Amino acid sequence: MTNKVCTQCGYEHVVIHRKYNGQRLCSKCFKKSIETKVLKTIKKQKLVTKGDKVLVGLSGGKDSVALLKILNILKEKGIIELEAVTIDEGISGYREEGIRIAKETTKELNVKHHIITFEDKYGFTIDKIMKAEEDNPNHQHACTYCGVFRRQVFNQVAREINATKLATGHNLDDESQSIMMNYLEGNINNMVRIGYKTSSSDKRFTPKIKPLREIPEKEIGLYVLESGFEVHFDGCPYAHESFRMEIGDFIRETTLKHPTIMYSILNGFEKIKPSLKKDYISQQIGKPNGTCEICGEPASQNICKSCKFLKDIKSKLKN
Numbered sequence: 518m519t520n521k522v523c524t525q526c527g528y529e530h531v532v533i534h535r536k537y538n539g540q541r542l543c544s545k546c547f548k549k550s551i552e553t554k555v556l557k558t559i560k561k562q563k564l565v566t567k568g569d570k571v572l573v574g575l576s577g578g579k580d581s582v583a584l585l586k587i588l589n590i591l592k593e594k595g596i597i598e599l600e601a602v603t604i605d606e607g608i609s610g611y612r613e614e615g616i617r618i619a620k621e622t623t624k625e626l627n628v629k630h631h632i633i634t635f636e637d638k639y640g641f642t643i644d645k646i647m648k649a650e651e652d653n654p655n656h657q658h659a660c661t662y663c664g665v666f667r668r669q670v671f672n673q674v675a676r677e678i679n680a681t682k683l684a685t686g687h688n689l690d691d692e693s694q695s696i697m698m699n700y701l702e703g704n705i706n707n708m709v710r711i712g713y714k715t716s717s718s719d720k721r722f723t724p725k726i727k728p729l730r731e732i733p734e735k736e737i738g739l740y741v742l743e744s745g746f747e748v749h750f751d752g753c754p755y756a757h758e759s760f761r762m763e764i765g766d767f768i769r770e771t772t773l774k775h776p777t778i779m780y781s782i783l784n785g786f787e788k789i790k791p792s793l794k795k796d797y798i799s800q801q802i803g804k805p806n807g808t809c810e811i812c813g814e815p816a817s818q819n820i821c822k823s824c825k826f827l828k829d830i831k832s833k834l835k836n
């Protein structure tokens with residue numbers, strides 16, 4: 518049947534039907550389409566320039582493994598240098614497998630790999646904090662702590678190795694969730710910062726890039742499977758408690774009836790962003806280039822967020 522063949526090459530074995538644009542693709546054309554699309558995004562949005570040293574945040578999950586493999590195409594062509602960092606937050610039963618895969622993938626691609634553990638660096642694990650918080654009904658969500666410390670580690674490693682870009686595997690689902698979440702929470706200041714590339718006026722922050730931003734999560738999963746890459750698909754045990762998860766479920770369900778919805782969220786947001794930025798960014802500049810009195814890291818107040826959390830956590834772990 519003609520409508521069941523690859524719309525690119527005519528081959529009969531189709532692995533995907535993209536409802537949002539009508540394409541049906543065989544494995545080979547599908548993989549090529551993902552790589553071409555990501556490389557096109559990088560070029561169009563000027564995410565890297567020749568000579569960039571890119572540090573990839575590599576969890577060992579599908580998104581970051583796919584990202585590393587695609588960025589490796591640019592490394593092989595001599596356009597960029599590439600290194601990777603994996604953070605071990607101390608989430609047992611979840612992170613170990615990701616670290617093993619991250620080690621193997623970087624070894625195979627000959628990419629320098631850094632592993633930083635919360636335990637060594639800060640003296641706690643996310644599991645320990647959550648255990649100590651078990652009986653506190655008003656406790657912070659694991660991701661609130663985790664996110665702050667992860668951002669700090671990424672940024673520190675990037676600075677230490679003189680990386681010029683910090684790349685993360687955020688996909689189309691993540692981005693449409695972030696836009697909706699921040700909008701529904703009325704968090705416009707955070708919302709206007711979402712983008713292909715985020716840089717700060719503070720030079721101690723390495724610019725961040727998201728080359729997979731236009732690829733739906735499902736397609737990244739299929740890309741790694743069809744490519745035969747080893748990844749782990751398990752989710753973090755703490756993720757289910759989050760508002761992000763609720764928004765994710767809502768968007769996924771809506772996508773079934775309205776296949777283009779995630780692209781509409783992203784594209785609509787990109788259209789209004791310049792106007793939003795004009796009105797909002799200027800209002801929230803406190804002390805952007807300040808320095809934390811305790812740790813010397815960049816901070817908008819006298820003490821950075823991670824030092825505030827650290828103090829809090831240490832007293833909780835003592836009790």
Ligand code: SF4
Pocket residue numbers: 606643659660661663664753754755756
């Ligand atoms: Fe950390 Fe939350 Fe991500 Fe789990 S889901 S790794 S707790 S930020």
Ligand code: ZN
Pocket residue numbers: 809810811812813814820821822823824825
């Ligand atoms: Zn600090």
